[in-house]
Ligand SMILES: NC(=O)c1ccc[n+]([C@@H]2O[C@H](COP(=O)([O-])OP(=O)(O)OC[C@H]3O[C@@H](n4cnc5c(N)ncnc54)[C@H](O)[C@@H]3O)[C@@H](O)[C@H]2O)c1
């Protein structure tokens with residue numbers, strides 16, 4: 237028996253942890269996915285193809301996009317898929333996009349930090365954003381490519397160099413940290429994973445990842461010992477996957493879910509909803525750093541409100557203090573890469 241259309245498309249939206257307000261528009265959003273043939277790109281494309289909010293999906297990579305697009309286009313959802321391959325087709329891919337999602341770049345191998353990817357990935361993000369600045373300056377940009385703590389400032393600076401103030405439209409995707417926190421806690425505490433909501437603040441590398449377990453909804457009590465075990469587990473979860481994959485890359489499937497969830501927030505914001513979600517953005521939430529992840533309110537113009545870190549436990553406050561110097565260094569490295 238055929239599933240009703242509404243049931244076909246929505247399963248990955250479970251536990252968005254999002255509060256919504258007014259819905260205004262029913263336009264036909266276009267999402268461009270850069271790095272679409274990769275470990276994240278392919279399953280992310282699969283999920284985006286099923287998102288009923290997305291009308292057009294443009295797939296870009298250096299290789300392989302015709303095959304991925306042909307495959308995805310045989311799925312019976314209403315979203316139209318088109319392939320773009322190589323730098324000459326990038327502008328056409330992003331032109332008219334409401335949201336550009338970027339997982340293009342190399343992943344870690346065991347023993348590497350995310351910052352070790354800087355030398356390769358910083359240039360990739362710079363060049364992609366250079367083109368977006370010209371062909372789609374109003375697009376929301378969701379950056380997955382590591383090191384996110386540096387690639388987001390790189391993107392903002394490239395836009396600035398092109399005369400575009402895109403600070404409010406450039407988002408570092410930290411949704412996987414939220415997804416992991418919710419998964420680990422619901423497993424430990426036998427709570428409903430679909431209803432467990434945990435903000436994760438800071439950045440996206442090691443000790444800059446700060447799960448705010450004290451703000452969990454619905455309320456759950458943790459012992460000090462549980463908090464001291466859960467926090468580093470969430471901070472090191474990416475490394476756990478890198479080691480388990482033993483040289484074959486980093487998180488791709490859970491990241492695809494997280495990327496699709498975040499892209500869904502952005503598309504719905506473009507269409508007129510008010511979305512509250514965690515993201516690493518240009519922010520004044522914490523003194524001494526220009527970029528920080530907290531819950532933000534996203535609307536049609538991008539980040540409308542930085543919702544701040546909220547009330548933190550003494551342990552979480554100490555985590556924020558410990559994260560600031562690393563964030564400062566990684567943000568400065570990104571800015572210097574563009575400004576010289
Ligand atoms: N933010 C997060 O939470 C998070 C989670 C997981 C992975 N990542 C990061 O995502 C990135 C991608 O990971 P992956 O596992 O998909 O890697 P992958 O190597 O499997 O895929 C990367 C894709 O990018 C493409 N690519 C490379 N340079 C390009 C360019 N200039 N233009 C367009 N496409 C280009 C490659 O051809 C490849 O298809 C890595 O940097 C990884 O560290 C981030």
Ligand SMILES: O=C(O)C[C@H](O)C(=O)O
Nearest residue numbers: 344350382474475486487
């Ligand atoms: O850990 C990585 O290198 C990939 C990603 O940032 C993750 O958190 O899984």
